[in-house]
Amino acid sequence: MDSLAIRKFGSALLLYSVAILFTLIALVPLAWAFGTSLKTYGEVFARPYAFIPLELQWDNYAAIFRAVPFARYFVNTVLVSAFACLFTLITSAMSGYAFARLKFPGRETIFMLYLALLIIPPQVILIPNFIVMRELGLLDTLTALVLTRSFWPLGVFLLRQFFFGVPRELEEAAIMDGYGYARRFLFIILPLAKPALVTLFILTLLLVWNDFLYPLVFIQSDANRTLTLGLSILQGDLDVQWNLVMAAVVLAISPLVVIYLSLQRFFIEGIALSGTKG
Amino acid sequence: MTRQARIEFFAAILFLLPNFIGFAMFLIGPAIGSFFIALSEWRLLDEPTFVGLQNFRDLLGDSRFWTTLRNTAYFVFVRVPANTVISLLLAVFLNQKIKGRNVYRGIIFLPVVISIVAVAVMWRPLVESRGLLNYTLAAVGLSPIPWITSTRYAMPTIIMIAVWKDIGYFMVIFLAGLQAIPSMYYESARIDGASAVQQFRHITLPLVSPTTFFVVVVMMIFSFQIFDLTTVLTGGGPRNATNTLVMYIYQSGFQNFRMGYGSAIAFVLFLIVFSLTVVQKQLSSRWVHY
Numbered sequence: 001m002d003s004l005a006i007r008k009f010g011s012a013l014l015l016y017s018v019a020i021l022f023t024l025i026a027l028v029p030l031a032w033a034f035g036t037s038l039k040t041y042g043e044v045f046a047r048p049y050a051f052i053p054l055e056l057q058w059d060n061y062a063a064i065f066r067a068v069p070f071a072r073y074f075v076n077t078v079l080v081s082a083f084a085c086l087f088t089l090i091t092s093a094m095s096g097y098a099f100a101r102l103k104f105p106g107r108e109t110i111f112m113l114y115l116a117l118l119i120i121p122p123q124v125i126l127i128p129n130f131i132v133m134r135e136l137g138l139l140d141t142l143t144a145l146v147l148t149r150s151f152w153p154l155g156v157f158l159l160r161q162f163f164f165g166v167p168r169e170l171e172e173a174a175i176m177d178g179y180g181y182a183r184r185f186l187f188i189i190l191p192l193a194k195p196a197l198v199t200l201f202i203l204t205l206l207l208v209w210n211d212f213l214y215p216l217v218f219i220q221s222d223a224n225r226t227l228t229l230g231l232s233i234l235q236g237d238l239d240v241q242w243n244l245v246m247a248a249v250v251l252a253i254s255p256l257v258v259i260y261l262s263l264q265r266f267f268i269e270g271i272a273l274s275g276t277k278g
Numbered sequence: 279m280t281r282q283a284r285i286e287f288f289a290a291i292l293f294l295l296p297n298f299i300g301f302a303m304f305l306i307g308p309a310i311g312s313f314f315i316a317l318s319e320w321r322l323l324d325e326p327t328f329v330g331l332q333n334f335r336d337l338l339g340d341s342r343f344w345t346t347l348r349n350t351a352y353f354v355f356v357r358v359p360a361n362t363v364i365s366l367l368l369a370v371f372l373n374q375k376i377k378g379r380n381v382y383r384g385i386i387f388l389p390v391v392i393s394i395v396a397v398a399v400m401w402r403p404l405v406e407s408r409g410l411l412n413y414t415l416a417a418v419g420l421s422p423i424p425w426i427t428s429t430r431y432a433m434p435t436i437i438m439i440a441v442w443k444d445i446g447y448f449m450v451i452f453l454a455g456l457q458a459i460p461s462m463y464y465e466s467a468r469i470d471g472a473s474a475v476q477q478f479r480h481i482t483l484p485l486v487s488p489t490t491f492f493v494v495v496v497m498m499i500f501s502f503q504i505f506d507l508t509t510v511l512t513g514g515g516p517r518n519a520t521n522t523l524v525m526y527i528y529q530s531g532f533q534n535f536r537m538g539y540g541s542a543i544a545f546v547l548f549l550i551v552f553s554l555t556v557v558q559k560q561l562s563s564r565w566v567h568y
Contacts, residue, residue: 091300126527127540127544147303212509216528232395271447
């Protein structure tokens with residue numbers, strides 16, 4: 001019996017060591033970034049290394065707003081993300097409803113075409129999209145970022161799947177009450193789709209908030225920069241003030257971290273769902 | 279068509295229209311357009327001229343194109359196996375009944391929600407010559423490594439950071455796959471005296487193989503598109519050692535203003551992604567080891 005107890009202890013030890021090791025690997029760079037954001041410039045590379053300095057320089061967080069139009073970057077990112085998410089949710093829900101519930105000629109063919117669009121990486125259509133935006137006179141505008149990020153076949157797919165699971169009886173009762181398509185969609189179907197909409201919101205938000213390539217190509221003026229653009233330019237200097245840059249990093253990532261911590265279940269489910277079905 | 283069917287058809291068009299206009303303008307149109315741009319010489323300021331396959335012929339003799347393709351392939355073929363193995367093993371470990379496993383999972387997933395740009399910025403001081411990694415190496419008596427300043431170590435460093443960011447993402451997909459395996463298989467294996475390693479080898483690995491296959495293909499598709507990490511961290515250097523395909527699309531189109539040439543490179547990228555998707559669709563139905 002003793003050898004069994006030892007084996008059990010050994011495997012528990014291994015399990016916990018691996019779990020804790022990888023938790024630390026994930027945490028250390030984040031903790032380091034946070035610690036650095038509270039250091040003075042001289043302390044950044046000072047030996048011996050300290051994760052958290054003795055005196056916390058909270059002023060670094062104010063200094064980054066004085067050094068660059070950081071509030072502007074922040075607002076721009078919020079605006080682009082909010083509108084891109086809104087348009088994605090609305091248009092995907094509408095199409096998803098049509099594909100799941102309405103009968104029309106060519107329904108399956110059109111849906112297969114939409115699915116096929118999933119394989120076009122945004123990088124591949126970067127140059128034509130740039131030319132489209134130039135023709136529309138939308139270069140160097142946030143609108144260009146919103147438009148190119150608002151139409152995403154995955155959303156149609158996710159919501160169509162979800163609407164398949166909504167009982168038809170609910171809609172039939174509404175038809176009895178004389179509800180047309182628009183009212184059925186708005187008042188019966190959409191409220192039920194909340195979990196699917198939250199999942200799609202999170203997947204879209206991750207994509208848009210963290211986007212870099214499209215802002216890099218579309219945006220020229222400082223006033224229209226997003227957070228990722230701002231960060232990449234901040235760290236481009238040779239004698240980078242890492243303490244200030246890390247304050248900027250912490251500010252830039254905190255909204256998504258907070259949303260993640262409060263909606264964790266939807267992140268995990270969303271990834272698992274797009275992962276197993278996609 | 280009955281009156282009701284006509285109304286339904288009309289409603290469907292209205293419901294589909296907003297999305298369809300968006301797809302047509304920013305997805306389908308550009309996808310078709312990119313093909314024609316690839317067949318022309320277009321310096322953006324003047325009108326495009328049709329040059330047939332000239333851009334593709336130029337690509338064949340362009341050593342920088344081959345360098346970026348090789349670098350991208352290096353990134354893909356080292357990163358994908360490393361990331362897959364780590365994420366799978368971690369998923370297996372964190373699928374066991376241990377205290378606080380949701381906390382471990384939650385924290386390991388955390389880097390997934392951070393933008394790659396922020397990740398790159400965060401890691402740059404860590405991999406600097408005086409950074410935390412070299413400090414740690416020195417503390418255990420090892421010599422420092424020129425993480426991103428030498429052609430030899432730059433790409434492995436990029437791979438390390440890419441893996442760090444996405445361990446949690448693929449771990450979550452693997453966890454979903456693992457949870458679909460009926461627990462009675464493990465129970466009967468344990469009754470027969472199978473060790474943990476044997477259970478992993480003969481139950482987990484074969485039964486999770488559809489997920490593994492999916493993860494490998496999807497990660498390859500993502501990885502071929504690498505741009506943000508190398509752009510911010512190394513700018514493609516040192517001496518083009520981390521210059522990638524998408525970076526070369528960007529450089530051709532928006533630094534050299536050769537829209538046609540950039541689109542030709544984009545077309546190569548599309549062919550790679552397309553073939554991977556076809557392989558996945560073809561094989562995934564057969565890739566089940568029950």
